[in-house]
Amino acid sequence: MQPTVRTRAIAVVTVDGENYEIDGCYQGKQRKASWFNVIKTSDRKIQAEHLDEFPSPEKIREILN
Numbered sequence: 436m437q438p439t440v441r442t443r444a445i446a447v448v449t450v451d452g453e454n455y456e457i458d459g460c461y462q463g464k465q466r467k468a469s470w471f472n473v474i475k476t477s478d479r480k481i482q483a484e485h486l487d488e489f490p491s492p493e494k495i496r497e498i499l500n
Contacts, residue, residue, distance in 0.1 A: 440462055440469075442472070443461070444456050445458065448492055449492075455473050456473070460485075470486060470487060471488070471489055482495070
């Protein structure tokens with residue numbers, strides 16, 4: 436049986452005039468996020484999933500290009 440995964444919005448980052456929500460994903464009872472997802476707030480589309488570390492604005496810009 437796999438542990439449950441909880442997702443929680445932990446930040447909103449503005450990059451080039453667009454807002455992106457950073458979600459932390461937590462497995463089981465962990466207190467530290469196992470990975471991060473980036474979601475564009477205007478249309479709720481996922482831009483990146485399963486990032487190993489919290490993405491900086493530069494990293495988000497890199498993902499988008």
